[in-house]
Amino acid sequence: MKETIKKPKINRFEKMENTIKAKDRVIAWPRMGRIDIPLKALVVSLGAKVVIPPANSNKALELGVKNSIEGICLPYKMNLANYIMALESGANTLMMFQAPGSCRLGNYTKMAQKTLKKMGYNFDMVIFDMYKSKMKQTLHAFWHVTHCLNPFKYYKGFSLGFSKFFAIDTAEKLLLKTRPREINKGDSEKCYEKWLKITDETNSIIEARKLRKRIIEDFNNIPVDKDKIVPVVFLLGEFFVLLDPYTNQNIEKELGEMGVEVQRQIMFGDWLEHVLKPSFLYKKESHRERAVRYAQKYMKRAIGGETIETIGDTVYAAKHGIDGIIHLMPFSCMPEIVSQNIFPKVRKEEDIPILSLVLDEQTGRAGYITRIEAFIDLVKRKKMRKEKNDNKIQK
Amino acid sequence: MQQSRQKKIGIPRAISYYNNYPFYYGFFNTLGFEVILSDKTTTKLINDGCKYVVSDTCLPVKVYVGHVINLLDKGINTIFVPSIQSVAHKINNCTKIRGLPEIIRNVVNRPFKMIEPTLDKTENIGFEDFWFETARQLDITDKDLIKNAIAQGWEMYNNFTKMVKSGIPYSRAIENSINGIFENNPVELVKPLSVVIMAHGYNLFDDRISMKLIQKLEHMGVKSYTGLNVSREDAINSIHALDEIQYWANELDLTGAAAYYMLNKKIDGIIALSAFGCGPDSLMVDEIDYHAKIKGIPMIHLTIDEHTGEAGFITRIEAFVDMLTRKNRKQLQDKYGSKKLITPVKQKEEERVLTNSLA
Numbered sequence: 001m002k003e004t005i006k007k008p009k010i011n012r013f014e015k016m017e018n019t020i021k022a023k024d025r026v027i028a029w030p031r032m033g034r035i036d037i038p039l040k041a042l043v044v045s046l047g048a049k050v051v052i053p054p055a056n057s058n059k060a061l062e063l064g065v066k067n068s069i070e071g072i073c074l075p076y077k078m079n080l081a082n083y084i085m086a087l088e089s090g091a092n093t094l095m096m097f098q099a100p101g102s103c104r105l106g107n108y109t110k111m112a113q114k115t116l117k118k119m120g121y122n123f124d125m126v127i128f129d130m131y132k133s134k135m136k137q138t139l140h141a142f143w144h145v146t147h148c149l150n151p152f153k154y155y156k157g158f159s160l161g162f163s164k165f166f167a168i169d170t171a172e173k174l175l176l177k178t179r180p181r182e183i184n185k186g187d188s189e190k191c192y193e194k195w196l197k198i199t200d201e202t203n204s205i206i207e208a209r210k211l212r213k214r215i216i217e218d219f220n221n222i223p224v225d226k227d228k229i230v231p232v233v234f235l236l237g238e239f240f241v242l243l244d245p246y247t248n249q250n251i252e253k254e255l256g257e258m259g260v261e262v263q264r265q266i267m268f269g270d271w272l273e274h275v276l277k278p279s280f281l282y283k284k285e286s287h288r289e290r291a292v293r294y295a296q297k298y299m300k301r302a303i304g305g306e307t308i309e310t311i312g313d314t315v316y317a318a319k320h321g322i323d324g325i326i327h328l329m330p331f332s333c334m335p336e337i338v339s340q341n342i343f344p345k346v347r348k349e350e351d352i353p354i355l356s357l358v359l360d361e362q363t364g365r366a367g368y369i370t371r372i373e374a375f376i377d378l379v380k381r382k383k384m385r386k387e388k389n390d391n392k393i394q395k
Numbered sequence: 396m397q398q399s400r401q402k403k404i405g406i407p408r409a410i411s412y413y414n415n416y417p418f419y420y421g422f423f424n425t426l427g428f429e430v431i432l433s434d435k436t437t438t439k440l441i442n443d444g445c446k447y448v449v450s451d452t453c454l455p456v457k458v459y460v461g462h463v464i465n466l467l468d469k470g471i472n473t474i475f476v477p478s479i480q481s482v483a484h485k486i487n488n489c490t491k492i493r494g495l496p497e498i499i500r501n502v503v504n505r506p507f508k509m510i511e512p513t514l515d516k517t518e519n520i521g522f523e524d525f526w527f528e529t530a531r532q533l534d535i536t537d538k539d540l541i542k543n544a545i546a547q548g549w550e551m552y553n554n555f556t557k558m559v560k561s562g563i564p565y566s567r568a569i570e571n572s573i574n575g576i577f578e579n580n581p582v583e584l585v586k587p588l589s590v591v592i593m594a595h596g597y598n599l600f601d602d603r604i605s606m607k608l609i610q611k612l613e614h615m616g617v618k619s620y621t622g623l624n625v626s627r628e629d630a631i632n633s634i635h636a637l638d639e640i641q642y643w644a645n646e647l648d649l650t651g652a653a654a655y656y657m658l659n660k661k662i663d664g665i666i667a668l669s670a671f672g673c674g675p676d677s678l679m680v681d682e683i684d685y686h687a688k689i690k691g692i693p694m695i696h697l698t699i700d701e702h703t704g705e706a707g708f709i710t711r712i713e714a715f716v717d718m719l720t721r722k723n724r725k726q727l728q729d730k731y732g733s734k735k736l737i738t739p740v741k742q743k744e745e746e747r748v749l750t751n752s753l754a
Binding site (some may be wrong): 011069070071072103104106107111135154166298300302303304305307331332334335337338340341342344345358372 | 443449453488489490491496497500501511642672673675676677680
């Protein structure tokens with residue numbers, strides 16, 4: 001068969017719009033959890049201006065739903081709203097990473113671009129690809145946006161960014177661990193907010209490197225009830241809804257206040273380090289590799305999205321004495337539907353309770369909380385029974 | 396050889412069957428297998444499938460599971476469930492099609508042997524590797540035999556594509572290609588209206604899922620083109636001509652066909668047929684909708700799931716066809732000026748505009 005297909009001259013993933021001068025650029029990106037803090041540090045130290053769209057809210061959701069098609073998933077709707085809000089408040093360059101081949105994520109930028117142009121905005125969309133040669137692509141994207149040639153600035157930006165990512169990750173992990181055990185309600189939340197603010201304000205590499213240690217020390221000072229029996233629950237599922245507290249209706253806080261320790265498996269800093277660092281520098285077993293190893297029995301190939309992580313973590317949890325799994329996904333998420341299909345077998349063979357929650361713009365809060373409460377009751381009872389049995393055996 | 400003749404392999408009549416069956420048939424037949432197909436889709440079969448998977452799963456996958464169950468009920472113990480991950484570099488399939496073997500393995504709790512090769516050109520697992528892997532899982536290692544089988548598969552497949560492209564109805568083309576008949580003189584249908592149907596093969600050619608959409612349109616005097624009438628090159632070039640890029644592996648059946656006919660041939664309308672909750676379709680339909688609006692071509696989006704009633708379905712198609720007919724009539728009236736139902740005042744106004752523009 002003769003190849004008569006004309007290939008487009010520029011690869012979509014390398015094509016970057018360039019209608020605005022570098023010095024006039026005001027950069028914005030969609031929100032997801034707290035990634036705005038480290039990214040802001042990075043871009044600002046490269047010498048560009050930044051606009052951070054307001055936090056996700058009902059208003060943002062409404063805006064997103066109004067301007068996107070019916071069948072698309074929730075993360076896109078939120079992203080689009082972020083873009084619109086950023087453009088309204090003066091941004092002219094939008095950044096977004098994408099991992100092609102995962103799911104509809106790879107199509108987000110293309111669609112958003114078209115929708116926003118149709119709405120009459122003028123802007124540049126800079127997309128960088130997280131497939132192979134990621135570091136190169138990422139650097140190229142940031143160069144394209146800022147036209148900064150000073151290597152020290154890049155060093156400073158990336159080092160600050162990574163330190164802040166890790167600091168936030170640490171603070172989040174400690175918050176999740178301390179919240180169910182704290183004696184004075186609200187202590188850990190306050191501590192977390194305080195550190196987020198400090199992290200945001202830190203501006204030197206040395207200070208940023210110390211952040212992590214200081215956060216750990218500060219969290220250790222919170223008075224906790226050490227003897228309290230706390231069930232541990234893994235939080236798994238789709239990347240965006242896990243990291244975005246608005247879309248998942250702050251499930252972590254809700255669970256913490258019910259006296260449950262949450263261990264979220266996907267941490268953004270962790271993930272980014274694994275993705276961006278060259279493989280010969282990354283020595284430890286990454287989260288994904290661990291997931292692939294544990295999921296072997298149920299899945300033989302990665303099929304895109306976070307399916308294999310979800311299944312792998314579930315098996316890992318069951319083997320390491322975790323009490324339950326809460327699985328989050330946006331409505332009509334393709335990879336997570338496959339996970340949902342695999343769950344019944346895992347649940348049966350590994351003997352672990354799983355609650356799968358589907359989120360969309362219509363999720364009602366009351367029903368959502370009721371389901372979580374019922375599940376937590378079940379998990380607690382199961383844990384108590386298990387402990388009773390263990391005591392009997394000991395006697 | 397005598398023993399291996401009696402070996403049977405089951406192919407579910409769903410998903411990749413609709414586009415690739417002639418290839419599968421040629422390949423497995425040459426390897427010495429008897430190819431057993433599952434029964435045609437029925438409501439009972441869909442209900443069987445629904446019992447096994449969660450309710451959010453899309454209709455085609457439910458149907459697929461139903462077909463696998465049907466094959467197992469027939470007593471077939473070896474079933475071919477391929478995982479087609481990507482067909483070119485960074486052009487991936489839908490997650491559920493990529494994960495078909497994973498779904499089947501975890502959902503169907505019955506002992507059987509699943510042949511599950513992977514085609515993933517992004518990770519350099521090419522087309523030949525795919526078939527060698529299939530043969531390896533069937534305990535066949537004779538390289539020449541496998542290569543011969545692949546050649547045989549290609550021959551049948553090429554015959555099939557040539558026949559459908561020339562306009563022979565899908566079911567007859569598939570039957571002919573399997574029996575080794577090559578038909579070359581199709582009956583050209585001349586109908587007053589023509590539409591392009593953008594839909595996946597597994598939705599459109601499954602008589603239960605699509606409720607015989609093509610035949611229904613034919614009765615209404617509408618000729619329908621599908622993705623199979625367009626060659627791969629044409630489809631990709633048309634997508635590029637619209638300044639879009641192929642993102643999904645099975646995009647050519649939808650955007651490819653729609654873009655080709657939108658650009659090159661006079662069609663009166665576009666019908667999009669997709670399953671409820673289909674991720675890729677939601678994007679592709681939107682893409683074509685955007686261009687159709689610019690070009691002024693009417694478009695209808697039909698969504699189907701296991702509960703879709705036939706009556707409502709027909710009503711929607713009829714309304715759409717009526718609209719097309721009216722639009723056509725209006726155009727003819729405007730062109731030849733016969734039976735113009737314009738009031739004299741309006742006519743004068745029009746004339747004034749015309750003279751002004753001429754001046």
